Amino acid sequence: DQQVKQNSPSLSVQEGRISILNCDYTNSMFDYFLWYKKYPAEGPTFLISISSIKDKNEDGRFTVFLNKSAKHLSLHIVPSQPGDSAVYFCAASAPNAGGTSYGKLTFGQGTILTVHP
Amino acid sequence: SQTIHQWPATLVQPVGSPLSLECTVEGTSNPNLYWYRQAAGRGLQLLFYSVGIGQISSEVPQNLSASRPQDRQFILSSKKLLLSDSGFYLCAWRKTLADYYNEQFFGPGTRLTVL
Numbered sequence: 001d002q003q004v005k006q007n008s009p010s011l012s013v014q015e016g017r018i019s020i021l022n023c024d025y026t027n028s029m030f031d032y033f034l035w036y037k038k039y040p041a042e043g044p045t046f047l048i049s050i051s052s053i054k055d056k057n058e059d060g061r062f063t064v065f066l067n068k069s070a071k072h073l074s075l076h077i078v079p080s081q082p083g084d085s086a087v088y089f090c091a092a093s094a095p096n097a098g099g100t101s102y103g104k105l106t107f108g109q110g111t112i113l114t115v116h117p
Numbered sequence: 118s119q120t121i122h123q124w125p126a127t128l129v130q131p132v133g134s135p136l137s138l139e140c141t142v143e144g145t146s147n148p149n150l151y152w153y154r155q156a157a158g159r160g161l162q163l164l165f166y167s168v169g170i171g172q173i174s175s176e177v178p179q180n181l182s183a184s185r186p187q188d189r190q191f192i193l194s195s196k197k198l199l200l201s202d203s204g205f206y207l208c209a210w211r212k213t214l215a216d217y218y219n220e221q222f223f224g225p226g227t228r229l230t231v232l
Contacts, residue, residue, distance in 0.1 A: 034220055041226065042226065091161075102166055103211045104166055104176070106163070
């Protein structure tokens with residue numbers, strides 16, 4: 001049961017243009033969402049996150065949008081740079097029954113972003 | 118600042134041999150610790166997590182086990198490796214559950230190949 005899905009295995013974008021990476025989830029208990037960037041043979045690097053009380057969070061060139069009714073989030077990178085070429089994972093977290101969290105993350109399959117000069 | 122270390126970086130082991138991967142975190146105390154595996158072409162799958170010394174929770178039934186002998190040390194083990202254990206193993210840490218909305222930080226990973 002894939003609770004977090006990234007339906008686009010790859011995305012190719014021209015340098016300077018916008019990159020839009022999409023992610024869908026099925027578990028309505030998810031209330032915290034994150035995006036990670038990963039280079040081959042390295043650990044993922046945290047990019048940006050958003051809690052379910054917001055619908056947008058911005059950090060420099062990166063903006064994450066959350067549409068709770070559609071159970072959809074997206075990462076916008078503007079402008080895209082060749083150094084952004086990597087695999088991007090979205091992840092989601094849900095609280096425990098007691099309202100706390102052990103921070104367990106459920107990841108999507110990843111989207112390979114290639115930014116061409 | 119906090120850092121996370123994993124070793125070895127790469128490992129090639131025969132089927133049936135034991136496994137021990139180590140992860141240590143510096144610069145923080147009482148972190149939540151996690152082991153993930155990324156199989157070829159797949160996303161990251163959570164294997165184990167720990168909220169304190171000696172406290173281990175398993176997410177999926179498998180051939181692996183985890184231990185946390187010290188506050189900032191997390192070990193992934195197996196008594197007998199299977200071919201299906203091949204993958205990229207990642208350790209991660211997070212501030213304690215008192216601060217709910219915070220991210221996990223990942224180590225550099227270990228590439229395990231079982232032949």
